[in-house]
Amino acid sequence: MSDDEQRGQGAAPVPRVGGLLGDLQAADERPVAPRRRADAERNRAQILTAAERLFAEQDPRTVTMDRIAKAAGVGRATLYRSFPDPSSVAVALLDEHERRLQGQLIYGPPPLGPGAPAGERLAAFYLAMLDLLERHLPLALGAETGAARFRTGAYGFWRVHVRTLLVAHGVRDPDPLIDIALSPLSPELFRFQRHELGLSVERIGRSLTAFGRRLLESGDGD
Structure with missing residues (x-):
């Protein structure tokens, strides 16, 4: 016994x-x-600081747990107690920035927040997301590329927001349109347009806001 x-x-x-x-x-x-x-908490702060630097300095897809542990000055066991993989580290870093935007969508002034027509809110959302990608692209590439993008909590939040706008506009079958509306905000696409094609954020933003308004104008299901 x-x-x-x-x-x-x-x-x-x-x-x-x-x-x-x-x-x-x-x-x-x-x-x-x-x-x-x-x-x-100190170890977590060291890990996040080191990882953010690594994601900014090199291709986020090449960042490994070994590199993060060495850069943070912690053991692998310590790192794995907090994060299972590099993507989860990037998600933790990106989460705070995305939470601020989520709060603005719910409580902020129009057109980003409630009180504006659905088309104007979608256009404002596009601009806010472009700003987030411009400032934090390495983190987005580390956290939300490929199929991993669709599994993040942030993407689920964006889906709910866009669906709410489509329903408010009177779209009868909004679900097929949600991911179409979000597809221009892929971090990989943004990187291609900004860093390979050399398009400015302003130019991308003008096209996206026009696209968002037309999407709702033509998406009434009649």
């Missing part, structure tokens, strides 16, 4: 050391959990 089972049946607990030694022992034990939490 294990010690835990014995205690469960009423066995007397192991006595603590009394007197000054016992007090010192208790004092030593109490800070352990907070100290471990502080260490974990």
